[in-house]
Amino acid sequence: MLYRVEGLVIRSTDYGEGNKIITLLTPSYGKQGIVVRGAKKLKSRYGSLAQLFTYGDYSYYKTGSLGSLNSGEIIRSFHELREGLEGPAYASYAAELTDRAINDDEAAAYLYHQLMACQVALAEGKDPQIVLRAYEMKVVQAAGYSPMLDECVSCGRQDGSFRFSSTAGGALCYLCKHRDPSALELEDGVWRLLRVFAALDMRRLGNIAVRESSKRQVQLALKRWMDTHLNLNLKSRHFLEQMDKYSDMLGERTKRPDPETGDGAV
Template identity: 80%
Template sequence: MLYRVEGLVIRSTDYGEGNKIITLLTPTHGKQGVIVRGAKKLKSRYGSLAQLFTYGDFSYYKTGSLGTLNSGEIITSFQELRQGLEGPAYAAYAAELTDRAINDDEAAAYLFHQLKACQIALAEGKDPQIVVRAYEMKVSSAAGYAPLLDECVSCGRQEGPFRFSSTAGGALCSSCKYRDSSALELEETVWKLLRVFSALDLRRLGNIAVRDSSKRQLQLALRRWMDNHLSLNLKSRNFLDQWEKYGDLLGERIKRPEPAAEAETGDGPV
């Protein structure tokens, strides 16, 4: 059967001497594996379609588990995400996270648009740490592991202060914090960002200015959350952790909140 879909290339691997197998995230058919014959050859007609991060229109035949590309056209190459170190590092992490965390039948149109918005934001030069943290919340939600942030997961209390517990499922109030001695005491700015990211459509993400201490807390909270609930060993994250000096943070006790920082989204201050 012949299929025609829009798709984002979230994985591209060599197959045989001159071919590649790409994994597409599509808004209509979830994740799809497609063989692109001759993609590794210098004069390949469709070699550029097999590049990671490419957004294109793909036509392929499929009778078994894999399709075979029939024709295609690039809509957006996202070439910016293949230049330098920072852009490719964050974009590769978002792509691999999507591929590994989401089953084929869980990938839906909403996640496709969130990943595309993530790639657009990275290509536009928005703060990659903030963009990727927001996308991590989207993936966690799509995988069925969204944290509870507006009330205590144990008693339902809605008044803070709270601590963030990856094992308990989100916020723990002062009366229930004993349930997780490793729960994180986060700046109020970080709580606001977590709540904004949970509800935000990334297509509406504006420029956000966040101080480094808040970024580190946000990173640690989401790293712990994803390690506890998704438990993925991602090659791209190993590099990203070195890039963000996460190893130094692991042994660092989170400090008490400093004066609030300003952070803005497309929807206004948070």
């Protein structure tokens, strides 16, 4: 049967000597695996359609679990996301998270549009820490694991201070915080940011100015949440964490005072 869909390439792997298998996220059929024959050859007509992050119009035949590309056309290549070091790292994380967090027939239109907006935001140069945290919230929502953020998961209290518990299901009030001694104490601004991310459509994401300390707290809260409920070992996240550690190390080196002048080293 011949299918025609618009889709985003969220995975691309070598298959045989000259072929690739791509995973498309589509609005109509969820994830679709398609063989692109000859994609690795220099003069391939469809090699660019098999590149990671590509958004295109794909026509393919499918009789079993895998389809076979018949024709296609690039709508947007998102070449910006394949340049340098940070761009591919951030975009790869969003793609791998999407691929691993949902089953082939899940999410469809909702997460497709959210991932598309995530890619557009990264390509436009918006703060990747904010873009990825917002998208992580969209993924956990699509997977059915939304945290409760507006009231205590234990007693329903809606006022007072809260702590964030990934094991209890979200917010714990000051009377119930004993239920999870490891629950995170977050800044008020971080709670507001988490609630914004929960209600946000990624297509309306603007430029949000957030302090570095708040970014770190949001990152830790969502990391714990995903580790508890999705339990994914993502190569791309590990790479980002190593990149962050290296950046922090360079930052500390920059701040270290010169022993003779007392000025910060360059």
